[in-house]
Amino acid sequence: MEANPPVLATVGVGDLVLLDPLSEESLLSNLQERFLHKEIYTYIGNVVISVNPYCQLPIYSAEMVEQYCNGNFYAMKPHIYAIAEDAYSSLRDRNQDQCILITGESGAGKTEASKLVMSYVAAVCSKGADVTKVKEQLLQSNPVLEAFGNAKTIRNNNSSRFGKYMDVEFDFKGEPLGGLISNYLLEKSRVVWHVKNERNFHIFYQLLAGASDPLLKRLKLQRDCRHHGYLGDEDPRLPGIDDATNFQAVQDAMRIIGFSEAEVMQLLEVTAVVLKLGDLQLSGQFQASGMDACGIQNMQVLQDICELIGLQESILEQALCSRTVEAKQEKVVTALSVAQGYFGRDALAKNIYSRLFDWLVTRINESIQVTVGERRKVMGVLDIYGFEIFQDNSFEQFIINYCNEKLQQIFILMTLKEEQDEYFREGIEWTPVTFFDNSIICDLIESGKGGILVLLDEECLRPGTVSAATFLAKLDQAFGSHEHYESRKSQSDRHITDTSLPSTCFRVHHYAGKVTYNATGFTEKNTDRLYRGLAQAMWQAKHTLLRSLFPDGDPKKASLKMPPTAGFQFKASINTLMKNLYSKNPNYIRCIKPNESQAPGQFTDELVRSQVRYLGLLENVRVRRAGYAYRQPYQPCLERYRLLSTHTWPRWTGTARDGVQALLSDMDIPPEELAYGHTKVFIRTPRTLFDLEERRRRRVEELATLIQKTYRGWRCRTQYQLMRKSQILISAWFRGHAQKKRYQHMKRAALLIQAYVRGWKTRKEYTKYFRSGATTRLAYFIYRRLLQKFFLGLKNNLPPLTVSDRSWPPAPYRFLTNANEELKTIFYHWKCKKYRDQLSLEKRAALQTKLCASELFKGKKARYGPSVPEPFQGDYVGLQKNPKYQKLQATARGKLVLADTVRKVNQANGKMTPQLLLLTKEHVILADPKAAQPKVVISLSDIHAISVTRFSDGLLVLHLKEQMGTGGTKGDVLLVSDHVIEVVTRVHQVLLETTGQPLNLQIADQFSMQFKKSSIAVTVVQGPKGRLGPVCKKKGKKMEVLVC
């Protein structure tokens, strides 16, 4: 089920159109119920009823603004923001000028409502720096105008004493550009007089409370209000209002609007002058002619005023106390009576103040007015003084109530009469709703053919004595039988005795009640007379602002023509205003005052009832209920909603009416909801309109999505195509470039090859013209040169000639490596040969022996190493020289090779005996050293082999052939020699020399020896080092030899 919209879901009924049953009682109790639940706003269709809560409610926060911004009028709780939003969005989206008409009696909350509307609009429109400045200026005009134009009355502590209509101008985006304020007739009589318990205009109290001491001194004012005649004797303080703070706020506001410091000061000076005028006291003076005359009693005040405005005291004194009348080009100066003097003084004060107020509005307009010439939309907000009925009602109340009467007329015309007329015109079936049409009262007041205002003007301009009585008589004559006019005379004519109506008063039956006006003062206030002398005096002042307020004081511009009367001016400006309002789409806020005591939560039934009645709310509901909430000519309606139906979207070619019918029939709307007039379509309930709007909103979103989609698609496609084109272009360029580079490369290569080929061909061609083999020769030359260099280098760098030095410089070029190696070897061999050549025969033989020893023993016997440096001496015993060995010498004569002392091992027991060993070229001889007799002589050819050990001992075994019988041996001979290497080597050499056979040398640890036809196994064992000579131990057929 569809949920109720908030207008239905709140306390009571949010829209009185839905009230059931509808009666005055139910309407009142609905308003009361809602008021007591702090629901102060209620709708009648799109009219907002606002009941003053007289307390701050938490419904004006920024979040609330957010909620109502862009929300639908019918989708949210009734609120003043909803009407502001409706007006603003219609202005922005439908391009319609709007006006917001706020009506209600004094204290009902009109000014507050207008401020709420302005603040809402300021909050929802955009927030650029320029816009913020404009918004600030528009909003700040309120405190300034309220300070100068509002006052406390019995009905309202902040009662507007002037009418204000403010046009806010917007550009096509809905951003405020500026504004224009029109003001209507300020209640200036309040400057000089006010009822007890009321106050003068706020600014006076604010100035006295808030100004600093030096400022007050400069303005020549006293802080205490009771010192100033125009402010009365009562305590001026108001609960909840801080005049000093407000004064500061006013000054700040003026600064924001754009007032210069000098302008503010001049404004305050003129304000002070008004106050000071009230302090001027006049007294009667004696005149010789006996006529009344007056003079200034307190000259100090006059002096102060003149100082403030820069004027000679005498001029002001004369202007205040006398009057100059020009007749037939003659000036007649007449003295004024005290009463006339005071009248003049007060008129001057009132005039200065009201002109100052007009200047203020003009000055504000200068700041906020729109300078750019673009097309603009306008939202007008009208906040005018409310309908008032006081104890004593004067010309001001008459004017104020006339203004309210006109506003009521607009309301009636637009909402009741015009609407019903329209149904007739459009041919819609309609049962008329009766209502009170206040045109008759408006006519009574303003009719050009004899309304009260016209009669008043006539009376004012009439020569002769004019008084309240003559004016009243004129009224009685004209309206004696008018049903909305009463006076003592008309009543008595109707045979009614009405003591509540004094003889100087007349009564008008206004739409909002009967008001008794005191005719006294009407004519004076209407003519608004200011003695010309006073205007001229003001014009003579040096104070620029004050002087500018009185252009009529300029004697050159002086005219004898009467200026237009106040009533005439007001009527004209009200008519202009009405025309202005009629040209705009009206939005109504109807303010209701719930009680007379300005108390929160109090709902005075009777008071509200009377307002409900005179505001015509019940009739309003009736017309609204029976009628249609919404109407629109076919063409704009078709334009707005045609996107909802496939019949009318995207194109409709038929008439607008058929189009609207076609599209609405597509919408599934119950037929009773719609009516088709001659030129307009009518929709009965807001809900249907809301539904249509909602559908439109969704459809617009859909269409926007479609447009976005299409656009995005198009954009992507174009971008893709652009990218593709670019890519192709880039690749083409790149490929071209690559190919060009490759071609260049190939071209270079081809040229190179060509060059080579051509060179080669040319060389081949021309080679015959050159000497053949030049290259080879050159190469050969270079080669030789290198060799020469190499050899010369070698020559100069030959290594030392010592045989042991094997160093050789490296080859300077690689191709010389082999040659260098070869040279190194040759050089070395040459060096050796040279060394060898210089050797003696003995030395050569010795070296031969050493070489032979090396061949036999190197690496085989430990004894060899130590033997190398020892020279082989051959004869160790001095055999040749010692005569003791003569016999032996004879034996070995000429053939001795070696003589040494050895030890012979006895094979039987292993003992050793020293023996002389002689080696000749034929024999090995063992001899007894003492006897020097050969004992054993062994032919070399008998030596079968020689055995030695691996160790460094001197053991050697001479193995003899078997058939050996000579020499006296019993078998193989075992000897120990200290020169075993030399002994064996020399035996080998001799054998080689003599037999051509090398020695059979055995190097072993074990061997066998022949002894007496049997063999002995000899085992050589290495003993600890340091022991001297081998030790032989014989055990049976084994012999163990321990060597070191």
Ligand SMILES: Nc1ncnc2c1ncn2[C@@H]1O[C@H](COP(=O)(O)OP(=O)(O)OP(=O)(O)O)[C@@H](O)[C@H]1O
């Ligand atoms: N919406 C509101 N919320 C709270 N207080 C309000 C509201 N409206 C009005 N008031 C109170 O009511 C007082 C009178 O309101 P306001 O001055 O707007 O009346 P008015 O209709 O302009 O009267 P006048 O015709 O005398 O100028 C305000 O000073 C304020 O205290």
Ligand SMILES: [Mg+2]
């Ligand atoms: Mg007001």
